[in-house]
Amino acid sequence: MTQTTAENTARRQRAQIKERTLRTDQWWRYPLVTFIIFMAFLIYATWAIFDKSFFVSPYHAPFASPCLAQATCPEEARLFGFAPFGDWYTLPPGLLILGLPAGFRFTCYYYRKAYYRGFWLSPPACAVGEPHRRYTGESRFPLILQNIHRYFFYAAIVIGLILAIDAVKALIGKPDGLGTWILIINAVFINLYTLSCHSCRHITAGRLNHFSRHPVRYRAWGFVSKLNAKHQELALISMFTVMGADLYVRLVAKGIINFPFA
Amino acid sequence: MEIERHEYDVVVIGAGGAGLRAAIEARQQGKRTAIICKSLFGKAHTVMAEGGAAAAMGNVNSDDNWMVHFRDTMRGGKFLNNWRMAELHAKEAPDRVWELEAWGALFDRTKDGKISQRNFGGHEYPRLAHVGDRTGLEMIRTLQQRVVALQQEDERRHGDAEAYIKVFAECTVTRLLKDGDAVSGAFGYWRENGRFVLFDAPAVVLATGGIGKSYVVTSNSWEYTGDGHALALLAGAKLINMEFIQFHPTGMVWPPSVRGILVTESVRGDGGVLKNSEGRRFMFDYIPEVFKDKYATTEEEADRWYTDQAGNRRPPELLPRDEVARAINSEVKAGRGSPQGGVFLDVSSRLPAAEITRRLPSMYHQFKELADVDITKEPMQVGPTCHYIMGGVEVDADTGAASVPGLFAAGEVSGGMHGSNRLGGNSLSDLLVFGRRAGAGAAAYVDGLRARPKVAEDAVEAAKAEALAPLERSGENPYVVHQELQRTMNELVGIIRRSEEITEALEAVGKLKERAEHVGATGSRIYNPGWHLSLDLRNMLLVSECVAKAALLREESRGGHTRDDFPGMSPEWRRRLLSCALGPDGSVTVEEEVQPSMRGDLIRLFERDELKKYMTDEELADFDALVKE
């Protein structure tokens, strides 16, 4: 009789396959492209913080808006003339506020997915072994802090509003300027990205168990859910629009771009 | 080798809807219960049920009640049903469905928040509680989760989750054991490692489902090898109505690998129409006399029905399954079929694409992913597929008890409830109603026992030897024998049957039986599908023999049994049931039994005009006398 009844100990083993993955497609493309795009953004943002030419009437570069420092902000660039940071503050004004949108994006559920994959390789792609020996994810410090995403969302709403105000100011000041329309497009995508956030979806009605008792919130949830399905796209598009708008304003401010309708 | 032994009060074989419901009931009555399933827990064939569970809750049409449901069921079964079962079923189904909801099932809802109900072939009112087109999945998951809930309760109470109810997954039973006349246990093997296992139990509930794997074109999964039917026969119980097999009218016909897989009746309930290659809605040509006044005769009226069901008769696409299956069969035979040998089922020209994907999401995916057909843009090709066996273990309606003490059966493996043809949606409710009754019946039987039957060691040895035999020979490949059996049954005892063909099939089955005794399985006992199939062959062959022998004897056409040589329905035959048993030489014997007359209050639910289509003059005279009283 052929009988090789397995012992329990032997059975408790996974299939011993040496390859990290047997995937035959180009799984490494997503993490690679993510890495390149995000690195480009980081490098640009770092440069932009220290670049001083962020304002040229009526355009305000998004990375430096709102401008809250007396020393470095021209009168016109201040938000309703508001500049709580006195002359003692001489560092770049962008440093004061960039933490908020940066924090929003850093803790955003899409960005988390993207940089966990592209930077931390945890995992690099589905069914591809990750290089780390231990993993605790977001269950403890420091990554447990990702849970404050919602508070960055509130801040992001304010920032989105300010960018919209900047766009309106530009529209009033120079309705036929190319920069105006670049700022408007940017403001639209920034706000769409903010609204499509998972936290926003949760707050509108996601937290409820009885949609039928809250018809207005349910409709808001339905709208946000539709946007939320495009969260990744909106995150990337708004990243490019904000980078583009910021660069454009600075180039105009520097006089590098100087055609009449700039 | 030491054999693994377990002691239980009730052993349930099969973990589909009926098995789980029976086990839940037995456990709720305080019995130590084992659930044995051939596949993983939660994978049973019940997940394939799409349409819904029929229960006269009256949520959509308040005119519905158990009496209407009872009438529909009897009509569907062509009055051959065990009327007591049909009565219990119609009365108890609503409670069983509501119970599921209290266990966490989420059915689709009506506007006022009740369980929504949908139309289905043969049901007078919208009656099927459903969840999109995955009702079976919802049911199996709910029952599975109910089992888990009970285990959690036991964990809290006794510190052991499996103290009172335990699932033995991927375990196959090959023999029931007896002490004298009474059941004393079950013998089987673990698929995973081939080790034998013995269940010492005074009560066994069979809930193993059907026999579809004896056919080539079938909607059934590999598990449907008629295990319960065969186990019951081998234990001395009787099978009735085995000649009645339902061929679902709409199975996929292409690609070949998915041939037979079901296209839910909801497609037709929601507006899908059947057309032949000439573009004609041919079902209008096939409305049988008995249904003439209940179905629309023009396309206009049929189309109006979808929006106004009160004022119009229903479209003939919604005729009972046997009628539709035969109609499709005839169209294809007449050369008006689709390129791949079916007919067209078109919903794309009837509903907007968004509506189709909302109402029939899993059909949309099934065709998209399996056949690369977009049902919102083009018609499906469909044809009949072996779907359900009405016949099965003869049981007592109230308790599910078979003639062998300690043996119970519920669900597809039991016989009688559906008569000669089952209505769509009646299966899921059947599982719940009679699953519960069989579980309760088994529990009561155990309570009433004076002494626990003992397992006979020599029977265990014999079962061991029988199970090991295929591994010890180097014979024919079991797959070859299986394929030949499937072809034989499909071609010779299929939808349309003829005396000579059935005789030929019986000869072939006899020869296959001999060959099956010599098949060999190579490899070890660890998860060896060849070995498993060798053991399943015995069951499929026994069941096929029952089907063929009964089909040869019944010289009429009724429901799931159509004889080309006896095309009419005979009132004389309605009173006769064919009952199969196993003879001493291991071959199947068939005897006639008399169908008991319907109880007075039940038969009076019908009009005389209707009864006269089914009953003998003598029975009608009795009816007249009854009405006069």
Add this chain to the structure above:
Amino acid sequence: MSYKAKFRVWRGEGGEGRLEDFTVEVNDGEVVLDIIHRLQATQAPDLAVRWNCKAGKCGSCSMEINGKPRLGCMTRMSTFAEDETITVTPMRAFPVIKDLVTDVSFNYQKAREIPSFTPPSDVKPGEYRMQQIDVERSQEFRKCIECFMCNNVCHVIRDHEENKPAFAGPRFLMRIAELDMHPYDVADRKDAAQEEHGLGYCNITKCCTEVCPEHIKITDNALIPMKERVVDRRYDPLVWLGNKIFRRSDAKR
């Protein structure tokens, strides 16, 4: 139309085994599971594979095809080039029994650890009233066919066996979300999701969603909303601050 395809199938018992090469006939319209069955019927009768319905409804034939978790019955051969070698291996996150069959008892263990549906004690069967829009979210999760490919692909346990005790996996975190969103469930599940079932381990890299054969948006519709519900309870800084200052322990708020 038929051609000969090159297959490499992992064969072995326990953990030991290797990829074996086969050349096998493929016909028009077939899926990978058909080819595995053809191998069984012609070349390797004892090749072990789990399967049931062959229509993508039961979730039995989970395997890894060219390194990706897939249902064998839903992977059409036409998606591969004819000269491509197709590699079929068992799910990697679970112990192997034999060939393509794995021991998935981990999942049943986890299922039992999630407290069951808990309705209020005062509603009787038949009295439930729920609106369609209130059940739709949980209904999506109940489409799950328990193929366990999400748990298999999730790197939290796929790459870290040691996390298995602490992490329920996407399938069962989704089950928690399903119950938490159920209009009639009264049990409190938020703290348990985080503390006992390891919701915090999830870093939302969405592989569960990518492999789900039912196309359930596991991450976006179950895991993230559940994380947000946990935030409501535990990580709302205002609530946290209040608790610290007033030393309240109102976890069961």
